[in-house]
Amino acid sequence: MGSELTLLGYKAQRVCSTLAQMKLVTIARLHGDVIGAGLGLAIFCDLRIGADTSRFRMPEVGLGVPPAWGGVLPRLLEEAGQAAVRRLLLLAESFDADMAERLFILHKVVPADDLDAAVDLWARTVARRDPTTTRTAKTMLNARASANQLTIGSYFDDELLTASIVRRTMLRE
Numbered sequence: 001m002g003s004e005l006t007l008l009g010y011k012a013q014r015v016c017s018t019l020a021q022m023k024l025v026t027i028a029r030l031h032g033d034v035i036g037a038g039l040g041l042a043i044f045c046d047l048r049i050g051a052d053t054s055r056f057r058m059p060e061v062g063l064g065v066p067p068a069w070g071g072v073l074p075r076l077l078e079e080a081g082q083a084a085v086r087r088l089l090l091l092a093e094s095f096d097a098d099m100a101e102r103l104f105i106l107h108k109v110v111p112a113d114d115l116d117a118a119v120d121l122w123a124r125t126v127a128r129r130d131p132t133t134t135r136t137a138k139t140m141l142n143a144r145a146s147a148n149q150l151t152i153g154s155y156f157d158d159e160l161l162t163a164s165i166v167r168r169t170m171l172r173e
Contacts, residue, residue, distance in 0.1 A: 012037070013071045019044040020075070020142055023135050025126045029119045030054050031112060039105070040072035043079055046138065047126075048105065049119055051112035054097040056105065062092030079104050 019026055019041065028042040030050035035057045042048050058076075060067040067073050067089050076085050080103040088095070088103075100106040110118045126134070 012040075016040065016044040016071055016075070023131075023138070025134060025138070027119055027122055027126070029115060030106065031115060033057070034100075035059060037072075040076075043072060043075050043105065047107050047122060049108045049110065049115070049122065050097050050100060050106045051115045052097050052109050053112045054100070054106075054109075055094050056096070056100050057092065057094045058088045059092045061089050076105075 025047065026045040028045035028048040028050075030042055030048060031054055032051075033055050034042060034050070036059055039056055039058060058067060073085070073089075080088075084103045087093070095103075097106060097109045101109045108118065
């Protein structure tokens with residue numbers, strides 16, 4: 001079980017890293033409940049736009065597992081700030097789209113009926129940009145995030161998650 005979880009953690013980290021390092025601009029289109037790993041995937045996208053009806057939550061600590069999926073914690077700290085992330089993780093509270101925008105988890109909130117049009121507008125705007133300049137900007141932005149990620153130790157997240165789940169499983173048996 002431990003090696004399977006380690007592999008899962010490694011795969012999650014690769015997916016998130018690929019999203020961040022992609023040469024194209026990624027846009028997350030968020031609606032409904034954006035919870036745990038769903039929020040993790042979104043935070044690795046370059047731009048995030050959500051429906052005003054969206055609800056967000058980081059339930060890991062409330063469920064008794066560390067917030068270790070895919071190296072999300074360092075990226076979330078970079079995007080939303082330590083004080084806000086501390087509250088989100090430790091209290092595992094649900095929050096709405098307006099709060100997500102105030103925390104910079106969302107870059108924009110729109111009425112649910114306008115979500116597709118808003119994403120399309122952003123995609124068309126980004127597509128008109130010079131590709132070399134866009135790639136360079138992404139590289140510069142990711143360089144800072146990567147440096148912070150290494151200092152936080154996120155590359156050990158899958159081991160933390162595995163150890164926690166294995167330990168909880170053993171205690172229950």
